[in-house]
Amino acid sequence: MRADTHAIRLPHSGDAVLVCDLTKTYPGPVQAVRGLSFRVGAGEIFGLLGPNGAGKTTTVGILTTLVRPTSGTAMVGGHDVLGDPLAVRRSIGVVFQDSVLDNDFTGAQNLWLHARLWRVPDAQRRISSLLGAVGLSERADDVVWTYSGGMRRRLEIARALLADPCVMFLDEPTLGLDPIARRDLWQVVRALRERHGVTIVLSTHYLEEAQEVCDRVAIVDQGRIVAEGRPAELVDRLGSEVAELVLDGDATQLLAALDGQPGHVIRASSSVSIVSPESRQELTDRIGALPLAELNVVRMTVRPATLNDVFLHLTVTRDRPDLASAAGSRA
Numbered sequence: 001m002r003a004d005t006h007a008i009r010l011p012h013s014g015d016a017v018l019v020c021d022l023t024k025t026y027p028g029p030v031q032a033v034r035g036l037s038f039r040v041g042a043g044e045i046f047g048l049l050g051p052n053g054a055g056k057t058t059t060v061g062i063l064t065t066l067v068r069p070t071s072g073t074a075m076v077g078g079h080d081v082l083g084d085p086l087a088v089r090r091s092i093g094v095v096f097q098d099s100v101l102d103n104d105f106t107g108a109q110n111l112w113l114h115a116r117l118w119r120v121p122d123a124q125r126r127i128s129s130l131l132g133a134v135g136l137s138e139r140a141d142d143v144v145w146t147y148s149g150g151m152r153r154r155l156e157i158a159r160a161l162l163a164d165p166c167v168m169f170l171d172e173p174t175l176g177l178d179p180i181a182r183r184d185l186w187q188v189v190r191a192l193r194e195r196h197g198v199t200i201v202l203s204t205h206y207l208e209e210a211q212e213v214c215d216r217v218a219i220v221d222q223g224r225i226v227a228e229g230r231p232a233e234l235v236d237r238l239g240s241e242v243a244e245l246v247l248d249g250d251a252t253q254l255l256a257a258l259d260g261q262p263g264h265v266i267r268a269s270s271s272v273s274i275v276s277p278e279s280r281q282e283l284t285d286r287i288g289a290l291p292l293a294e295l296n297v298v299r300m301t302v303r304p305a306t307l308n309d310v311f312l313h314l315t316v317t318r319d320r321p322d323l324a325s326a327a328g329s330r331a
């Protein structure tokens with residue numbers, strides 16, 4: 001299908017999203033967001049990454065005007081979420097963590113309903129173009145309950161794009177999808193940015209996948225940003241290769257043997273990882289030269305470092321001060 005020229009918009013200059021010292025405390029009290037600040041440039045794909053409970057959905061809720069912040073400011077598409085929520089809503093498309101599709105209608109009918117609601121001009125052509133863009137042309141006239149999880153998500157993305165938003169928010173778009181459907185969905189997201197120039201803010205707990213799709217990310221933990229930047233830069237700052245040592249027994253001797261050696265040591269419940277700037281061969285040789293069996297190591301794997309390692313490095317160190325010396329930087 002031909003690109004929808006109607007939908008092409010050149011990235012405008014300036015920030016698509018500007019968040020300053022945002023907090024949200026729910027009754028309880030639960031401090032879901034504890035002072036987030038970040039910006040998203042027009043045309044960027046920006047990832048809010050972090051585990052369950054990190055505050056991602058709350059942040060997306062604030063930026064889409066559904067959750068009222070406790071303090072701080074947030075501008076989306078140049079509009080203040082508190083001062084002009086209607087203007088914000090007109091500038092955005094949202095794919096929520098929970099589906100909002102009507103399962104008894106076809107894919108095309110779901111889009112029609114939304115197009116009517118938002119008075120989308122030239123709706124028929126736009127719907128057919130967007131169905132093509134998300135790979136659903138063939139299934140447009142099937143009822144949604146016959147769709148796979150991945151197809152539903154792609155239909156929701158088409159729905160979110162109908163009103164031609166400047167900024168699209170995707171909250172955990174790949175949650176519950178199998179790995180192939182997840183990969184397909186990330187490809188759709190990237191293609192949409194290339195084709196429509198829309199700014200995309202997505203949240204996910206799949207840090208390694210986000211590394212492939214996002215231009216920049218903020219890694220969020222317990223309502224705070226623990227790292228922000230381009231995925232490759234964040235990973236490179238930590239190291240290029242990881243030696244993962246699976247343990248059967250106590251880690252004390254291994255940690256002592258690694259003390260003073262290069263790299264960052266990350267301790268998990270039954271494994272120890274060493275993230276290092278060395279080449280794969282150098283790291284393999286150095287760790288392999290240790291008396292691994294005597295140190296309770298039953299398996300060693302060497303692989304490239306990922307954003308997940310960045311997250312573990314930053315959070316294990318903080319949560320376990322007793323292990324901080326082992327997890328600290330000695331590179």
Ligand SMILES: Nc1ncnc2c1ncn2[C@@H]1O[C@H](COP(=O)(O)OP(=O)(O)O)[C@@H](O)[C@H]1O
Nearest residue numbers: 026027030032051052053054055056057058059
């Ligand atoms: N409506 C709510 N009322 C009270 N607590 C909430 C509410 N929504 C979320 N929370 C709590 O806020 C924290 C952050 O949740 P959430 O923003 O959903 O994180 P994430 O999307 O990263 O999993 C969690 O501890 C969660 O239990």
Ligand SMILES: [Mg+2]
Nearest residue numbers: 056057097172
């Ligand atoms: Mg969530």
